[in-house]
Amino acid sequence: MRRPDLVRDYAEDLSLFEDRRWMALAAFGLVGLVVFVAALAPDYAVYVTTRVALYVIAAIGLNLLMGYAGQISLGHAAFLAIGAYTHTILYTKGAPLLVGVLVGAIVAGAFGFLVGIPSLRLEGPYLAISTLGFQVAVDQLLGRWEALTGGRMGLPVPAPEIFVELSPRVYALLCIAIAALVIVATYNLTRSRIGRAFVAIRDNETAAEAMGVDLVIYKTMAFAISAAITGLAGALLVHLSDSINPSNFTLLDSIELLVMIMVGGLASILGSVLGATLLVTLNHTLTAFRDYQAVAIGTILILVILFEPMGLRGRWLRIKTYFKAWPF
Amino acid sequence: MSLLSAERLEVFYNRYVQVLRGVSIQLEPGQIVAVLGPNGAGKTTLIRTLMGMIDDQPERGEILLEGARIDRLDTSERVGRGLACVPEGREVFADLTVRENLLMGGWTAPRRDTDANLARVFEHFPRLEERIAQRAGTLSGGEQQMLAIGRALMSAPKVLLLDEPSLGLAPIVAKEIFTILAQLAERGIALLLVEQNAKRALELASYGYILESGRVVLAADTATLLADDDVQEFYLGAKQTESKKGYQRYKRRRRWA
Numbered sequence: 212m213r214r215p216d217l218v219r220d221y222a223e224d225l226s227l228f229e230d231r232r233w234m235a236l237a238a239f240g241l242v243g244l245v246v247f248v249a250a251l252a253p254d255y256a257v258y259v260t261t262r263v264a265l266y267v268i269a270a271i272g273l274n275l276l277m278g279y280a281g282q283i284s285l286g287h288a289a290f291l292a293i294g295a296y297t298h299t300i301l302y303t304k305g306a307p308l309l310v311g312v313l314v315g316a317i318v319a320g321a322f323g324f325l326v327g328i329p330s331l332r333l334e335g336p337y338l339a340i341s342t343l344g345f346q347v348a349v350d351q352l353l354g355r356w357e358a359l360t361g362g363r364m365g366l367p368v369p370a371p372e373i374f375v376e377l378s379p380r381v382y383a384l385l386c387i388a389i390a391a392l393v394i395v396a397t398y399n400l401t402r403s404r405i406g407r408a409f410v411a412i413r414d415n416e417t418a419a420e421a422m423g424v425d426l427v428i429y430k431t432m433a434f435a436i437s438a439a440i441t442g443l444a445g446a447l448l449v450h451l452s453d454s455i456n457p458s459n460f461t462l463l464d465s466i467e468l469l470v471m472i473m474v475g476g477l478a479s480i481l482g483s484v485l486g487a488t489l490l491v492t493l494n495h496t497l498t499a500f501r502d503y504q505a506v507a508i509g510t511i512l513i514l515v516i517l518f519e520p521m522g523l524r525g526r527w528l529r530i531k532t533y534f535k536a537w538p539f
Numbered sequence: 540m541s542l543l544s545a546e547r548l549e550v551f552y553n554r555y556v557q558v559l560r561g562v563s564i565q566l567e568p569g570q571i572v573a574v575l576g577p578n579g580a581g582k583t584t585l586i587r588t589l590m591g592m593i594d595d596q597p598e599r600g601e602i603l604l605e606g607a608r609i610d611r612l613d614t615s616e617r618v619g620r621g622l623a624c625v626p627e628g629r630e631v632f633a634d635l636t637v638r639e640n641l642l643m644g645g646w647t648a649p650r651r652d653t654d655a656n657l658a659r660v661f662e663h664f665p666r667l668e669e670r671i672a673q674r675a676g677t678l679s680g681g682e683q684q685m686l687a688i689g690r691a692l693m694s695a696p697k698v699l700l701l702d703e704p705s706l707g708l709a710p711i712v713a714k715e716i717f718t719i720l721a722q723l724a725e726r727g728i729a730l731l732l733v734e735q736n737a738k739r740a741l742e743l744a745s746y747g748y749i750l751e752s753g754r755v756v757l758a759a760d761t762a763t764l765l766a767d768d769d770v771q772e773f774y775l776g777a778k779q780t781e782s783k784k785g786y787q788r789y790k791r792r793r794r795w796a
Contacts, residue, residue, distance in 0.1 A: 423618030
């Protein structure tokens with residue numbers, strides 16, 4: 212079942228899963244994770260696992276934009292914030308949880324589309340600055356618009372509820388399920404016509420245009436999809452505490468997302484998963500270092516990038532190649 | 540009525556720098572037309588203008604494809620109508636595989652034709668089929684050029700614009716590419732060939748334009764061009780003015796300039 216060597220026609224390009232063996236392995240891992248969360252894990256581990264699942268979603272969102280479409284963004288925490296606030300406001304007013312989450316993602320996607328418009332003229336550092344401006348603007352707006360957002364004090368978040376109130380364990384399972392869906396969906400997106408257009412734009416904008424790819428549509432689409440996925444993560448993130456405020460979504464959080472995909476591996480769904488897992492886990496486990504926790508995390512990240520410039524995914528590729536070529 | 544014709548194109552960069560000064564060209568189905576000229580004459584600008592890749596240009600003049608005006612259409616719409624180009628320096632998508640590059644080329648073509656288009660490209664370039672799963676960035680220069688041409692063919696174009704397809708290739712590889720270009724013309728595709736290698740281009744083409752400083756200074760069938768004294772001296776390097784008083788004169792005024 213090795214691909215893409217054996218692709219014979221266009222229909223095979225459209226199949227949902229390209230390799231059954233890896234799919235089996237992933238399903239096995241997923242079942243293990245579900246059992247772990249549902250029965251075995253202590254409460255704190257459940258909390259950390261939920262965060263990991265949600266940051267996996269957010270990192271995938273950013274990686275679609277930066278890794279695949281090659282457009283830089285320093286403002287992705289703003290999309291987290293938009294998803295989070297939209298959902299919280301709707302949910303407080305009585306909308307069902309999943310509807311609020313979905314609308315949060317859609318609103319974030321709409322803002323992503325708007326932020327994508329400057330990318331038609333700007334690139335590299337200049338685009339970075341324009342997205343940075345968006346991040347700062349959203350941060351200020353959330354802090355000042357007290358009637359809607361509660362200002363710097365933030366908003367209280369009601370407990371998650373779908374017909375019955377969800378315990379943290381059940382909520383964790385919900386988040387894992389959504390993360391799994393996002394992984395399958397985005398993985399297939401990257402293999403599709405749209406995904407190829409993103410990579411083509413990244414590799415060579417001129418040639419992509421000469422092939423007939425409409426840059427206006429596909430660049431703004433990359434921003435919109437990326438922002439919507441990140442907004443989805445933001446909306447689900449609110450139920451991990453009982454209130455949200457603008458300080459949860461600052462420039463530092465944008466940069467943390469950036470670090471996740473750089474450490475995990477650009478232009479790779481697996482890389483996003485590995486990067487988000489590593490960073491969130493580090494943030495919540497190295498507490499023994501107390502004041503020096505930030506130093507310890509920084510050191511680990513520098514070492515990873517130093518020894519594995521392609522990110523954690525590079526290590527995985529090497530392991531895979533080793534076994535494929537075994538015994539040589 | 541020609542398949543593709545451009546009438547008195549005038550193109551400016553940044554509103555002040557005029558690059559094309561009234562260029563007119565015609566292209567018939569199955570015809571190979573060569574465009575020759577020194578650096579900076581506007582050859583690449585001509586191709587980019589025909590493809591619609593320079594914003595808000597041409598300033599004046601019109602481009603007709605099968606009698607319909609296309610000079611205000613987006614590049615993607617022009618590709619849909621049967622125009623394709625092989626950009627200078629190949630410009631393949633380095634991180635996509637050969638197969639994915641070709642699929643990108645078929646962007647505007649109906650999806651049910653994808654397999655047939657792939658088969659047609661592999662018929663011309665069997666080498667690409669051998670390397671179908673390889674990343675395009677790891678191909679050799681000649682293979683990348685083949686991929687760039689194959690990619691352009693995936694949209695089943697009526698007119699193919701080629702910007703220096705022999706650039707940086709070994710003579711033997713360039714020869715192979717030119718043989719394939721001749722085959723494409725036999726299938727009825729019109730080729731507009733911009734080349735520095737004047738000799739090879741004129742051997743392949745049936746008609747040629749000489750472009751200098753944004754003007755067409757000479758347009759004739761290739762037999763006439765090959766016989767022209769100035770073309771021989773400045774583009775083919777074949778003939779030199781006879782020596783007078785025993786020493787060689789290397790510079791002579793071009794009659795058309």
